[in-house]
Amino acid sequence: MPSAGAPTAAPKRGGRRMRPSRLLFVVITVGLPMVLYLGLVIWPFLQAIYYSLTNWGGFSSSMDFIGLDNYKQIFGDDVFMKALRNNVILAILVPLVTVVLSFVLATMVTVGGSTTGAVRGLKGSNIYRVVSFFPYTIPAIVIGLIWAQMYDPSKGIVNGILTHLPFGLGDRFNSFAWLGETATAMPASIFVIVWGFVGFYMVLFVAAIKGIPAELYDAARIDGAGRLRTMFSVTLPMIRETVQTAYIYLGVLALDAFVYMAALNPTGGPDNSTLVMSQDLFKTAFSQGQYGRASAMGVVLAAVTLLFAALVFGVNRLLGGKADK
Amino acid sequence: MSAVSTKTPQSDGPQEERKRERGDLGILIGSHVVLICWSLIVVLPLLWTLFSSAKTTGEIFSGPFTMPHDIIGTLKDNFSSAWNDSHLGRYLLNTVIVVGIALALVMALGSMCAYTLARFPFPGSRAIYYLILAGNTFPIFLAIVPLFFVLKNVGLLNSLPGLILTYVAFAFPFTVFFLYPFFRALPAEIGEAAELDGAGDWRTFVQVMLPMARPGIAAVTIFNFLGLWNQFLLPVALNTDEKNYVLSQGMANFASSAGYEVNFGALFAGVVITVIPVLIVYVIFQRQLQGSLSAGTMK
Numbered sequence: 001m002p003s004a005g006a007p008t009a010a011p012k013r014g015g016r017r018m019r020p021s022r023l024l025f026v027v028i029t030v031g032l033p034m035v036l037y038l039g040l041v042i043w044p045f046l047q048a049i050y051y052s053l054t055n056w057g058g059f060s061s062s063m064d065f066i067g068l069d070n071y072k073q074i075f076g077d078d079v080f081m082k083a084l085r086n087n088v089i090l091a092i093l094v095p096l097v098t099v100v101l102s103f104v105l106a107t108m109v110t111v112g113g114s115t116t117g118a119v120r121g122l123k124g125s126n127i128y129r130v131v132s133f134f135p136y137t138i139p140a141i142v143i144g145l146i147w148a149q150m151y152d153p154s155k156g157i158v159n160g161i162l163t164h165l166p167f168g169l170g171d172r173f174n175s176f177a178w179l180g181e182t183a184t185a186m187p188a189s190i191f192v193i194v195w196g197f198v199g200f201y202m203v204l205f206v207a208a209i210k211g212i213p214a215e216l217y218d219a220a221r222i223d224g225a226g227r228l229r230t231m232f233s234v235t236l237p238m239i240r241e242t243v244q245t246a247y248i249y250l251g252v253l254a255l256d257a258f259v260y261m262a263a264l265n266p267t268g269g270p271d272n273s274t275l276v277m278s279q280d281l282f283k284t285a286f287s288q289g290q291y292g293r294a295s296a297m298g299v300v301l302a303a304v305t306l307l308f309a310a311l312v313f314g315v316n317r318l319l320g321g322k323a324d325k
Numbered sequence: 326m327s328a329v330s331t332k333t334p335q336s337d338g339p340q341e342e343r344k345r346e347r348g349d350l351g352i353l354i355g356s357h358v359v360l361i362c363w364s365l366i367v368v369l370p371l372l373w374t375l376f377s378s379a380k381t382t383g384e385i386f387s388g389p390f391t392m393p394h395d396i397i398g399t400l401k402d403n404f405s406s407a408w409n410d411s412h413l414g415r416y417l418l419n420t421v422i423v424v425g426i427a428l429a430l431v432m433a434l435g436s437m438c439a440y441t442l443a444r445f446p447f448p449g450s451r452a453i454y455y456l457i458l459a460g461n462t463f464p465i466f467l468a469i470v471p472l473f474f475v476l477k478n479v480g481l482l483n484s485l486p487g488l489i490l491t492y493v494a495f496a497f498p499f500t501v502f503f504l505y506p507f508f509r510a511l512p513a514e515i516g517e518a519a520e521l522d523g524a525g526d527w528r529t530f531v532q533v534m535l536p537m538a539r540p541g542i543a544a545v546t547i548f549n550f551l552g553l554w555n556q557f558l559l560p561v562a563l564n565t566d567e568k569n570y571v572l573s574q575g576m577a578n579f580a581s582s583a584g585y586e587v588n589f590g591a592l593f594a595g596v597v598i599t600v601i602p603v604l605i606v607y608v609i610f611q612r613q614l615q616g617s618l619s620a621g622t623m624k
Contacts, residue, residue, distance in 0.1 A: 030441050036434070036493060040494035041497075043475065044475055047475075051470060134604065142599050149374075149377070157369070195366070294470050305464055
């Protein structure tokens with residue numbers, strides 16, 4: 001007979017006694033990584049909250065408890081508020097554009113083929129999938145650097161192509177500074193992030209769509225549903241969870257956005273039009289040494305991130321999604 | 326899946342059917358056009374980067390379509406300049422060391438922890454599991470200032486071991502989160518059988534359970550590899566000693582530090598050096614990678 005500590009078919013919780021060798025196993029396998037995790041992740045998280053309530057850095061090197069003063073300061077700071085606003089814009093637009101675009105591309109790849117006969121994808125769809133995924137393998141900083149060069153007013157290829165537009169349309173792109181104009185800096189940066197992620201989510205959606213039983217499509221078709229109808233009434237509801245996950249990941253990423261913005265517009269763009277909270281935080285901490293205030297920015301960033309995730313869960317639930325498992 | 330319904334609904338007359346087929350053709354062509362356009366948007370910047378890495382800075386400044394004069398010579402100059410003068414060779418080595426060790430460590434620690442939490446619940450194990458999940462939700466930015474001082478206090482700031490440990494700690498929650506369901510799904514009878522055969526916990530884990538969770542482990546390894554290879558914030562904040570730079574950091578430095586004197590030809594060569602190895606690995610392993618993505622969505 002296996003000893004008392006052996007797992008049964010459905011491992012039960014509770015404090016049954018383990019034999020010493022198993023106890024040692026559990027202590028090592030859980031304890032060892034947890035020491036590292038607590039020390040380098042959880043502890044800094046907790047400390048950040050405390051730092052945010054102190055005046056550490058700035059004019060004195062002492063650390064006094066000052067309550068919510070840092071928060072009052074950053075919420076009264078136009079630059080930080082602008083960065084916060086930019087982050088919110090990013091968190092709305094980046095997931096929206098990326099998810100819609102990758103969903104459409106994934107649908108085309110998987111069910112874009114003939115409507116007669118079995119559901120089938122496009123010929124050569126594998127090539128599209130492989131190619132679209134390329135950007136995901138490129139480090140984000142390099143994506144930023146490539147596009148900073150692409151957008152360059154005179155030597156970049158974006159203007160190089162656009163200046164060739166017919167009917168005098170091309171003239172306006174002569175030396176147009178995509179990242180140097182307040183009106184275009186943000187949209188151009190959003191496009192870069194979308195460019196980097198569409199392929200990944202397209203592949204993710206393709207995998208999810210392929211998991212949908214073919215009978216569902218057949219049934220929808222017999223009921224006379226057209227393609228658009230099938231897309232919204234069969235595909236989308238069936239991969240709802242995947243879309244939600246994608247939305248949250250992309251939103252969290254857009255709320256950081258540090259690496260892209262650091263590569264595209266290290267100084268925050270014209271009139272701070274692309275400045276994000278993470279850049280402001282980094283500067284406040286590591287250039288100005290105002291660790292207390294920077295930590296308060298970190299807490300705000302974390303709060304916005306959690307709020308965003310809660311919002312996505314809430315909306316998904318309102319729209320009739322499953323409650324969490 | 327094939328031949329489930331080779332006939333369209335009977336109610337459709339032949340005319341309907343013809344119309345539908347014509348519509349099919351339109352959508353078929355439309356889909357191809359859209360997908361080809363997107364593929365071009367993806368590939369053109371990469372080809373242009375490659376093309377520009379064969380140009381001198383002067384040629385780059387004279388316009389995006391200027392042909393390079395001496396392709397082989399300039400390529401050689403640019404790549405040797407990026408590799409040697411800008412130290413990308415050293416940064417690449419640092420990256421390989423840091424990512425390689427961190428990846429091995431986090432996979433070992435993460436799978437051990439996920440296995441135990443999934444299979445040997447003990448009082449408090451649930452709380453530990455949720456504590457680990459919480460690590461996925463908070464942005465690294467929240468921790469970065471204290472992290473800086475934690476590493477400083479233990480003397481690991483600006484060192485490769487410090488960077489490795491940080492990488493491991495921050496990749497750990499995702500690893501556990503992803504592997505937990507895989508270990509949970511393994512039938513308990515197998516563990517019992519191994520035990521009856523006299524295998525200890527370690528042996529059961531390494532020789533029986535790990536191989537059975539292989540699809541999950543492969544998927545997390547790939548994700549962690551890409552994530553760690555691309556990591557930017559942690560090295561930029563915690564590893565400011567120039568000789569310890571990793572590739573992503575070195576590239577950013579390369580692009581910004583020299584100001585107007587940037588050797589753009591070499592910059593493009595540097596981008597190519599950074600991108601090519603991973604791209605090659607991806608093209609070889611893309612089947613597994615895409616498979617692992619579906620493993621992740623279908624659990």
